[in-house]
Amino acid sequence: MFNKWKGWVILSASLFFFGFGNFALAHExxxxxxxxxxxxxxxxxxxxxxxxQSQYGYDQALHLHATYGLTADWAVAVEVPxxxxxxxxxxxxxxGDVMLQTKWxxxxxxxxxxxxxxxxxxxxxxxPTGDTESEPTLGSGSTDxxxxxxxxxxxxxxxxxxxxxxxxNGENEKMLKKGNVWLYGASFGFRPWLSEYWEPDLVLLxxxxxxxxxxxxxxxxxxxxxxxxxxxxxPSFLWSFKNWMVTGGVSVPVLQNLNGEQExxxxxxxxxxxxxx
Amino acid sequence: xxxxxxxxxxxxxxxxFLFIPWNGNYSLYATETxxxxxxxxxxxxxxxxxxxxxxxxxxxxxxxxxxxxxMNEGQALLTFEAGVKIDVEAxxxxxxxxxxxxxEIVLPQS
Numbered sequence: 001m002f003n004k005w006k007g008w009v010i011l012s013a014s015l016f017f018f019g020f021g022n023f024a025l026a027h028e029x030x031x032x033x034x035x036x037x038x039x040x041x042x043x044x045x046x047x048x049x050x051x052x053q054s055q056y057g058y059d060q061a062l063h064l065h066a067t068y069g070l071t072a073d074w075a076v077a078v079e080v081p082x083x084x085x086x087x088x089x090x091x092x093x094x095x096g097d098v099m100l101q102t103k104w105x106x107x108x109x110x111x112x113x114x115x116x117x118x119x120x121x122x123x124x125x126x127x128p129t130g131d132t133e134s135e136p137t138l139g140s141g142s143t144d145x146x147x148x149x150x151x152x153x154x155x156x157x158x159x160x161x162x163x164x165x166x167x168x169n170g171e172n173e174k175m176l177k178k179g180n181v182w183l184y185g186a187s188f189g190f191r192p193w194l195s196e197y198w199e200p201d202l203v204l205l206x207x208x209x210x211x212x213x214x215x216x217x218x219x220x221x222x223x224x225x226x227x228x229x230x231x232x233x234x235p236s237f238l239w240s241f242k243n244w245m246v247t248g249g250v251s252v253p254v255l256q257n258l259n260g261e262q263e264x265x266x267x268x269x270x271x272x273x274x275x276x277x
Numbered sequence: 278x279x280x281x282x283x284x285x286x287x288x289x290x291x292x293x294f295l296f297i298p299w300n301g302n303y304s305l306y307a308t309e310t311x312x313x314x315x316x317x318x319x320x321x322x323x324x325x326x327x328x329x330x331x332x333x334x335x336x337x338x339x340x341x342x343x344x345x346x347x348m349n350e351g352q353a354l355l356t357f358e359a360g361v362k363i364d365v366e367a368x369x370x371x372x373x374x375x376x377x378x379x380x381e382i383v384l385p386q387s
Contacts, residue, residue, distance in 0.1 A: 027324050039330030040374040072376040110321025110378040114351050154323040156348070191324075197332075197346040201325045240326035276329055 027159060030236045030247045030270050032185030032209045034152045034161045035120035037105045038069035038276065044077075048247075048272035054263045057087035061096065073105040085136040092134035099126045115155040122165070123147050132172065141172030148183070159189030159203060179214030179227045189238075203238040207251065215259060228258035232268060247272040312342060315355040315363060316383040319372055322351050327376070334371040339364070 028034030030048075038044050044067035051060040060083070067077040081096035107119040124146040130139020148165030163185045171177040189205035210231035215222045236249025248271045256264050317335075322328060328346045335344055335353060340361030345354040353372075357363055365382050372379035 027326065037376065039334060039376050042330055042333070072374050108321075108376075110319075110380075112318070112320050112351065112380060114321065114323045114348070116321035116323055116377075156323055194349055195325055196348050197325045197328050199325065203324070240324070243326070243329040245326055276326070 027154060027189070027203055027238055027240075028152070029161050029163075029185060029187040029205060029207045029209070030238075030249050030272065031207050031232070031234070031251055031268065032161065032183075032187060033122065033148070033150050033163050033165075034187075035103075035105050035118035035150045036152070037073055037075040037103055037120070038067055040069050040072045042069040043067065043277040044274060045277065046272055046274040048270060051269040053266045053268075055266065056263055057085070059083065059085045073108065075103050077101040077103075081130075083130070083138050085138065087136050090135050092131070092136055092138055094131050094134065094138050096130040097126045097139045098129045099124055113155065115153065117151075117153050119149070119151040121147075121149055128172065132174075140169070140178065141174065142170035142177070144169045144178075156194060157191050159187070159191075159205065161185070161187040161189075175219045176216065177218075178216045181214070182212040183209070184211070185209035198242065201240045205236045205238070205249070206233070207236055207249065208233045208254075209251075210255070225260035225262055228262065229255065230258065230265065231255040232265075234268070236270070243276040245272075245274040247274065310359050312359055313357040313361070313363060313385040315357060315368070315385065317353040317355060317368060317372065317379055318381040318383075319351050319353060320378040320380045322346075322348065322377055324348075330375040331372060331377060334375040335368070338367055338371060 028036050046065040048063040048065060049060070050063065051058060062082040063079055065077060065079045067075050069075050079099040079101065082094070083096040084093040085091060101122065101124040103120050103122040105118055105120040109117045126144040128139055128141050128143055131137065132139050132141040144167060146165055146167045148163060150161070150163035152159070152161040165183040167181040167183065169178040169180055185207065187205050187207045189203050191201070191203050195201040208231065210229065212229045213227045215224070216226040217223065231254050232251040233254045234249055234251025236247065239246045251268045253265050258264070319331065322331065325348055328348065331353060332344055332346055335341065335355065338355070340358040341355060342358050343356040347354065363384060365384070368382055369379045
């Protein structure tokens, strides 16, 4: 019995940002999110590699993310992750939990000097499509929902972003319910040099983000070694040329106040390539 | 009286075939044989990656031959084929669908 739910607890404790509804488009934080949408009838395809290194193992994921612009201010997306998890002497790999996302930019003000202020609501549903029998497990086995607010100010030279999201985790068939999560983020970015449309463009960001997670429950009983507060910080870059963008970043923990005894995170790495069609 | 009338008709004939048609040809030349340049001032255009959507939407405009986006000026320079009627509302809508605002559209001088 212990082994059956051990994987769930480890998953709850170790997975930090995979599947938290990071619906980032264009010039936005790569560890968090922002209010960007895509032009009407536009299609965005992104392939993103993420790695989370912890004390005794690592998780890595290759996310395929497809976005469609219903309007210029309303986008829908689907994210399909391919996961590989290594924990001590066991590993598993395969498709993780598929996530459906939507973002509605309800406020946008454009300025003559190339500045844009935006605020958006976002929502996501994570479906229990990942394998729950493998060790470590690839899926949570529960249907989870995410709702949040994100805002940003962009200009030709400076970028500011902030987001606050709440994730409600469902209970899986083994009566395990991961704790609900508050996610937050704030980022600052700048463009080192101005570029024209047909020139390569670079934006550098410094991202601060974290989560406050409640304890998980099994059969309605709280699990001591779960939940807590973590904050990460790190630099990231966004390099684009016409309709192609390459992103990357690394972040390290600046605060890990975890409940009980839990494996601590060491760093997170993200690399992505995105194309708008 | 008859002679005067004939002269008047002759002068009128000359005017019609020499002067008025020439002005008419000049006007047609301006609108039907020369490309038309339109400048669209776009607000909120901060990054080249986002400008791709602007270009894609504007490219669908009828009669558009060429488009140049100038990021630092926040402008899209549109070249329309000669003789094409320029639809200002369609330009505004295209910019709106790309997620920005067309603040001002400067049409070619006729």
